[in-house]
Amino acid sequence: MNKNEAMRILSSIRYPGYSKSLTDFKVVKSIEINGNTVEVLLNLGSADSNKRQIIFDEIKAKFEEMGVKAKISTVQEKGSKVEQKHYVQNAKKRIAILSAKGGVGKSTFSVSLAIALKKRGHSVGVFDADMHGPDLPRMLGVREQANVNKEKNKIIPNEKDGIFSMSLGYVVDPETPVIWKGAMVSKAIVELLQFTDWPEMDYFVVDLPPGTGDAALTIKQNMDVDAAVIITTPNRLAIADAMRAVGFFEQVGIKITGFVENMGYFICDKCGSKSYPFGKSDPKYIEKELGVPSLGVVPFDPRVEEAADYGNLMSVIDTEFFNAMDSIAEKIEKI
Ligand SMILES: Nc1ncnc2c1ncn2[C@@H]1O[C@H](COP(=O)(O)OP(=O)(O)OP(=O)(O)O)[C@@H](O)[C@H]1O
Ligand SMILES: [Mg+2]
Incomplete structure (x- = not known):
């Protein structure tokens, strides 16, 4: 050609x-x-x-x-070059949790990773970058609005079980639907990152909204992303979407560290047999397709769903789900 x-x-x-x-x-x-x-x-x-x-x-x-x-x-168009910002320097490592599709378990994974890292002795913060449907307050079980430090003119992150968090849900009435245009989403993300009085943290986990959208680009432009993890379910269609997402995130300068297959298998609590309601996980195949390494396979566990809904994921810490999360946290530590 x-x-x-x-x-x-x-x-x-x-x-x-x-x-x-x-x-x-x-x-x-x-x-x-x-x-x-x-x-x-x-x-x-x-x-x-x-x-x-x-x-x-x-x-x-x-x-x-x-x-x-x-x-x-x-x-970039001349004159419109976006200046790279470096918010949340109080964290040693900043980890973005991404996916191409909605509902694959990013928020559950983000909170569970925070818990797993905390259990391993690290100080951790979680940031909800979803301005349309902030889910972290519910999943973390934090109902309080955030307080403001008037002297510093900063928002104080909420803390539960030693995990710090910030979400739009802490600063606006969670019952009020918010209609955002693209530029407003970016502005809200930047302001929440910038005006939160973050403590010193070992890890800062960012739960992104679904899709290859503006939120990821905004995060990338406003903080140093040390690791980016793509969450997918094991079915082929989801993987095809994840592949597109890897390409897109790399275009905007986010290098993908690895992927996690969520709901990779299900163990029957009565007979102990393994089944694959969301497709059979095949990390080696996906590694080849995606061109990024597998960080682990996480099982589907109805107790996790219930605990996430009640904001009580700590209560299922003794499950195979959290064993899998712990080994992923161990891999994250090596990044
Ligand atoms: N491994 C799992 N076992 C059982 N339930 C799970 C698991 N992972 C996620 N879920 C459940 O699946 C639903 C969707 O998960 P979650 O909200 O974390 O997805 P998401 O990718 O953050 O969605 P969105 O794209 O809307 O932000 C939730 O009800 C959650 O509790
Ligand atoms: Mg979510």
Whole structure:
């Protein structure tokens, strides 16, 4: 393939939501051909993360049809370069918990990881980066609103069982539905990170909302992410989504440390037999597909669901679920 052919392919891809193409909008800055790989540099200006994802997917698919691998990178518009911020320096390690899909267990995992790390003797904080449906207060069993330190002009994180936490749910009435636009979500995340009076912590766990969205980008732009863990369920469809997510997060500069298969198996509490209600876990296959290492497989346990609902995950600490969490925490310690 040569540059002209590559350009022709790009000119056949429509800019999402418009009838004009990527080349009409002059978003293609340069093309390099390297053997069987085409390197495309785009200037996507202020396009939101959904549009970016659609564009990346389309480009990759179109080149793949021609047997060519597309490597895509983006430049920031001149003058709009986002300055990298470094909030939450009080934590030694900052860990982002991500997924492509909703409901795969990110929040349950985030709280359980915090508990497992705490049990291993570390000081831990958890941050709820979900501005649409903050679940951490319920899962942590923290009902109180956060207090404010007026002298410092900072919000004091809540603390339960020695785990510090902050959530939008602590500063707005949890019963009031909040309608946010993209930019407001980012602003709310930044303000909660910035204006919380974080104590010294060994680990700071960030529970992200589902999808390859603005929240992840905001987190990346405002704190140093030391580790990023993708949560998936073992079924093929979820893994295909996780694969896309790995690509997207890497595009925005979040290097994925590893993945965890949640609800990887179920042990019958009566007969002890193992079954696979969410698909049979196959970490080796996923490692190959995702190109990132497995950090562990976590079982489905109805007691966990109930405890999460009651904000009482500490009560199921003696389960195989927490054994699995403990070995993941051990791996996280080595990062
Ligand atoms: N290993 C598990 N065993 C039993 N129940 C689980 C397990 N993991 C998660 N759940 C349950 O599944 C539901 C969804 O989990 P959770 O809210 O943690 O997912 P999520 O990925 O954070 O969702 P969202 O994308 O909406 O933020 C919850 O009811 C939770 O208690
Ligand atoms: Mg969640």
